[in-house]
Amino acid sequence: MKEKKSIGTFYIPMIFFLVTVLFPFAWTFLTSLKKKNEMFAQEFRFLPAAPTLDSYRELFEKTDFFSNMWNSLVVSFATVLIAGIVSFMAGYALSRYRFRMRNALMYFFLLLYLVPSTLLLIPLYTIFNKMGILHTQLCLIVAYSTYSIPYSVWLTTGFINQVPFELEEAAALDGCSLAQRMFRIVLPLLRPALVASCSFIFITSWNEYTYANMFTNKASRTVTVALSNFMSQYNIRWDLITAGGIVVVIPVVIMFVFVQKDLIAGLTAGGVKG
Amino acid sequence: MKKRMKKMLSLVLSACMTLPVFSAAAVYAEPKETIRVWYWEDNDGSYADAYSTWSEQYPDAELVLEAVPWNSYHDMLIAAAASGDLPDVYKIQPTWIPELRSLGAIAELDDYIDSWDGKDTIPMSMWESAKAGQEATFAWPHSLVVLxxxxxxxxxxxxxxxxxxxxxxxxxxxxxxxxxxxxxxxxxxxxxxxxxxxxxxxxxxxxxxxxxxxxxxxxxxxxxxxxxxxxxxxxxxxxxxxxxxxxxxxxxxxxxxxxxxxxxxxxxxxxxxxxxxxxxxxxxxxxxxxxxxxxxxxxxxxSEPCHWAVSANSENTETAINFLKYASEEETHKALCKNAGLVPFITPVTEDPEFTENKFCAASMEYLDDVQIFPVxxxxxxxxxxxxxxxxxxxxxxxxxxxxxxxxxxxxxxxx
Amino acid sequence: MERKKKIQWQPVLLLAPAILIVVLIIGYPVARAIVLSLYKYDMTNLQNVKFIGLQNYTDIFTKDDAFWPALKNTVLWVGVTVTAQLLLSLLLANILNKSFRGRGIVRSVVLIPWVTPCVLISLMWAWIFNGNYGVMNEILKSLHLIKENVAWIAQPNTALWVQIMAMIWQGIPFFTIMILAAMQSVPRELYESASVDGASSMKQYFYITIPGIASTIVSTVMIRLIWVFNNVDIVYTMTGGGPGYSSLTLSVYTYLQAQKSMKFGYGSAVAIIGAILMSIVIFIYLRITREQGGMIDK
Known part of the structure; x- marks a missing residue:
């Protein structure tokens, strides 16, 4: 695909986006290199006068940041597995079948989530406590799955709607079973879409704070909680927060460098009718 | 492509399985008593240091100190109280006493206080703050800061x-x-x-x-x-x-x-x-x-006083009280005030030159009798x-x- | 979109896991919140819990100073944020869909705002817009757009807008990724034949791309509406809803009432009102878009 890229519609907006996206982060990074008294100095300076990596050293040597990141990774991956599969199945049903109560179900998935999580905290705490999984990673995985399933059901339904049904009809005539159609025909066509909705689930879990804050202890604490705990009652550790903020983003971005190709792999040219 | 996905899947699965991730709760095999203590810290590690001598004095009871971050402390305390999952001893602000009482989560301490021979080392104003205007005492003085x-x-x-x-x-x-x-x-x-x-x-x-x-x-x-x-x-x-x-x-x-x-x-x-x-x-x-x-x-x-409370559901109330007495001893109180930046109120720590000669501490203690406590x-x-x-x-x-x-x-x- | 009649146990089996997980875990807490909204239920005063019918609701509408400003702010907060996110991401997705050197890196880099924890986002933006040493004031001063430091976060007419900016920034990557993914499923032949017919790229965009990804746009906007509506972290960390009520949203108000003031009955009532208003918006939205989205039936 050879396309002409003009300055006005390509390069200028592109640079605009890169600058807006990166500026807050670059600023955070510069701040993380500064010494405390320089951060609040009267005289304003963009670049740190004496850059120091002390905050990163302290982050890795004196805090549990790595194990917090590991917890977040485990929880997020497990959630992707559970919520991804479950919502692909549900999305397929909602897209391909018409039945009574379908609309009601679609609304049900959405409306449940209009009740803010603040109000769910205490009952959920009690439920998890009774189930005996409070303060473990499992309770976060359960909580995040319920939290992301409705959203990803909607996403996958939307995506499957865009895959022409005729393909499946042809396969059904050839004697393909439901499972075969789902996994042999729809799934490959949906690769980019599934990658997108799995990234959605992953990142939602990775970023979640309210539940993680309540349902974890020192051993199972996730990275968002660890980060906000650098703010204690009378002390905000700007150095650790900014350094941690940079570190937290790196693995996800690296992961995405590999995944993003699949977003584009897309449909093969043949066999798709317009 | 498929192979790669499978590989990634199995990698994730095995990672989840091999780690003891689903069983984070520690198992205490010894039959001896355990008391759990929740608190929020002002300086990292200050409590663990100050209370490190516990096992010498009470070898039969294990002290489990759990620092809960300030950001989530109150929310967690209320949720734990509502589901009956409170630790034996927990740090509170006096203004929380009514809600903890209404949740039936906090034990009356009057009998223990009256029978304690060290009662007079803590000034009356702190006991009043711990009483928080209630008809009985539900808290034990723990720390103090004055504006x-x-x-x-x-x-x-x-x-x-x-x-x-x-x-x-x-x-x-x-x-x-x-x-x-x-x-x-x-x-x-x-x-x-x-x-x-x-x-x-x-x-x-x-x-x-x-x-x-x-x-x-x-x-x-x-x-x-x-x-x-x-x-x-x-x-x-x-x-x-x-x-x-x-x-x-x-x-x-x-x-x-x-x-x-x-x-x-x-x-x-x-x-x-x-x-x-x-x-x-x-x-x-x-x-x-x-x-x-x-x-x-x-x-x-x-002023902002903080107190210790004992869970109404605690099975080790006696030991919990022992911990409160231990925390009010001269050495432990001094160590905590020093580590955590608190105003000492227990005699004779209040006369210790290490505090009276520090200008910040001295300014806090100068009018200790005029200190006001917000209504509960x-x-x-x-x-x-x-x-x-x-x-x-x-x-x-x-x-x-x-x-x-x-x-x-x-x-x-x-x-x- | 006519579908052949199918045997109906298949969708039931496919849907069962999703429904079970959701209902088992979240059903009871949601039901409890609805019931609590009819009670005077203050955590600080559990001896005095009593059924008061709709009194919480009538109090909110008639006696509460904070409710109407919060409602107004919520409309702005959700409306402006989601619209801006959608428009900007359509633009960005279009750029990232072209092939150019370093595309993989750029695609990953634009993801950064989305993977940044909300706590950090609000600290970062509060830091940038800090009225005393924020970098934004320095930039604007050096461009001679302002003469002296502006207290962006402490002024009633700017506080909400700083938060809206932060939220737009946070949400663009999500939209972009979804749109980018959807664009891949638009059959390439359509573009090729359109090119042969001499359609401009602008025309191709509006007549082929947009209809092709409509379903995704509909569901993504939907999700985003709810997500932005529910977000508490950014506003609460930055201003706590202040100064006064000027950046208070309904979700933050619920949070303050339930979590900070421990008034669960009243807080639930605020939340339910918000949920009802939001579901009306969603209902209308899905009605209007059902042709494009196909998410609900007629």
Whole structure:
């Protein structure tokens, strides 16, 4: 695909986006290199006068940041597995079948989530406590799955709607079973879409704070909680927060460098009718 | 492609399986007693250090100290209380006692206190604070901080004013310290680090209630709404309206006011001992402390005491009480106050030169008898967390007058 | 979109896991919140819990100073944020769909705002817009757009907008990724034949791309509406809803009432009102878009 890229519609907006996206982060990074008294100095300076990596050293040597990141990774991956599969199945049903109560179900998935999580905290705490999984990673995985399933059901339904049904009809005539159609025909066509909705689930879990804050202890604490705990009652550790903020983003971005190709792999040219 | 996905899947699965991730709860095999303690820390590790001698004195009981971060402490405590999952001992603020009582989560301690021979080492005021106006005592004194006034030494010298002792002098100092240092027409240095966000009611009370006001009368009715209070409140609002406090003051919280003082944006700050180390790290010798200024009715020094509570469901109440006694011993109290930046209140630690000769600590202890404790009532949580900041900010923006502000504050304090 | 009649146990089996997980875990807490909204239920005063019918609701509408400003702010907060996110991401997705050197890196880099925890986002933006040493004031001063420092977060007319900016910034990557993924499923032949017919790229965009990804746009906007509506972290960390009520949203108000003031009955009532208003919006939205989205039936 050879396309002409003009300055006005390509390069200028592109640079605009890169600058807006990166500026807050670059600023955070510069701040993380500064010494405390320089951060609040009267005289304003963009670049740190004496850059120091002390905050990163302290982050890795004196805090549990790595194990917090590991917890977040485990929880997020497990959630992707559970919520991804479950919502692909549900999305397929909602897209391909018409039945009574379908609309009601679609609304049900959405409306449940209009009740803010603040109000769910205490009952959920009690439920998890009774189930005996409070303060473990499992309770976060359960909580995040319920939290992301409705959203990803909607996403996958939307995506499957865009895959022409005729393909499946042809396969059904050839004697393909439901499972075969789902996994042999729809799934490959949906690769980019599934990658997108799995990234959605992953990142939602990775970023979640309210539940993680309540349902974890020192051993199972996730990275968002660890980060906000650098703010204690009378002390905000700007150095650790900014350094941690940079570190937290790196693995996800690296992961995405590999995944993003699949977003584009897309449909093969043949066999798709317009 | 498929292979890669499979590989990734199996990798993730095996990672999940091989780690003991689903069984994070520790198993205590020994038959000996365990008491769990929840607290939030002011300085990392300060509690573990201070209570490290426990096992020497009580070898039969294991002490499990669990530091819960301040951000989630109250939420977790309430959730744990509501689901009957509380630790044996937990740190509280006295204003939480009514809600913990209504959840049936907190044990009465009167019998244990009366039979304790060390009772007199803790001053009466702390026991009263622990009693929090209830008909029985549910808490055991744990820690104390008292508000005082930080002054930037060089700014005062430059402006040629003394550290304020009365409210008039304080307002004069606010005005005198406010300056445009580079002549560009914009103020660069402000007199006072005013706090309009949550938590600002401490300094507000310290600078307005010394005019003779109070929250509740002896009969339990709200007496906040008086002409004197409206007048004192107007003067306080004027600090901002006259431009003696930074323009950011309405939404400034703890971090911002301390930053503003440390960076030299402001010349005065009201806080307590807990921030002393951080501030001297940045300002060195260029900072002094004095007690809060005196108003028409003397001093009003708000304090923030914290207490220990024992869970009503604890199976080891005796041991829990032993822990409270242990925490009130001279050595442990001294170690904790030193590590965590707290004001000592247990004799003879109060006479220890290590504290009396430290200027910050001395300023906290100077008027220990005048220390005021905020009322404990059902409406306090809502009043201090939501009503006060919203009303204060509206008054600072000129949406409501001082009179209306005091009216709203008084109305919301009254029990329904 | 006519579908052949199928045997109906298949969708039931496919849907069962999703429904079970959701209902088992979240059903009871949601039901409890609805019931609590009819009670006077203050955590600080559990001896005095009593059924008061709709009194919480009538109090909110008639006596509560904070409710109407919060409602107004919520409309702005959700409306402006989601619209801006959608428009900007359509633009960005279009750029990232072209092939150019370093595309993989750029695609990953634009993801950064989305993977940044909300706590950090609000600290970062509060830091940038800090009225005393924020970099934004310095930039604007050096461009001579402002003369003296502006207290962005402490002023009633700017506080909400700083938060809206932060939220737009946070949400663009999500939209972009979804749109980018959807664009891949638009059959390439359509573009090729359109090119042969001499349609401009602008025309191709509006007549082929947009209809092709409509279903995804509909569901993504939907999700985003709810997500932005529910977000508490950014506003609460930055201003706590202040100064006064000027950046208070319904979700933050619920949070303050329930979590900070411990008034669960009243807080639930605020939340339910918000949920009802939001579901009306969603209902209308899905009605209007059902042709394009195909998410609900007629």
């Amino acid at each position: 005082y006034l930080y002054c930037r030494k060089s700014y005062f010298e430059e402006a040629g004013v003394e550290y304020p002792k009365t409210m008039d002098e304080f307002y004069k100092a606010c005005e005198a310290l406010t300056k445009d240092t580079d002549g560009d027409g914009a103020t660069d240095v402000y007199g006072f680090s005013m706090r309009g966000a949550r938590g600002g009611h401490f300094m507000w009370a310290g600078l307005t209630l010394n005019n003779g006001g109070g929250f509740f009368g002896d009969d339990g009715s709200v007496v906040l709404n008086t002409p004197e209070m409206v007048e004192a409140n107007q003067k306080y609002l004027d600090i901002y309206l006259n431009g003696w406090a930074p323009k950011t003051a309405p939404t400034d919280g703890y971090t911002e006011i301390v930053q503003n003082f440390e960076s030299g944006v402001t010349g005065m700050l009201i806080h307590h001992l807990n921030s002393a180390n951080e501030i001297t790290d940045v300002l060195g010798e260029d900072v002094d402390v004095v007690p809060l200024p005196e108003g028409a009715a003397g001093r009003y020094l708000p 009532c059902n409406t306090w949580g809502d009043w201090s967390e939501t009503v006060w900041p919203q009303t204060m900010q509206r008054a600072m923006m000129g949406e409501i007058s001082s009179e209306e502000m005091i009216q709203i504050l008084a109305d919301n304090l009254a029990e329904e």
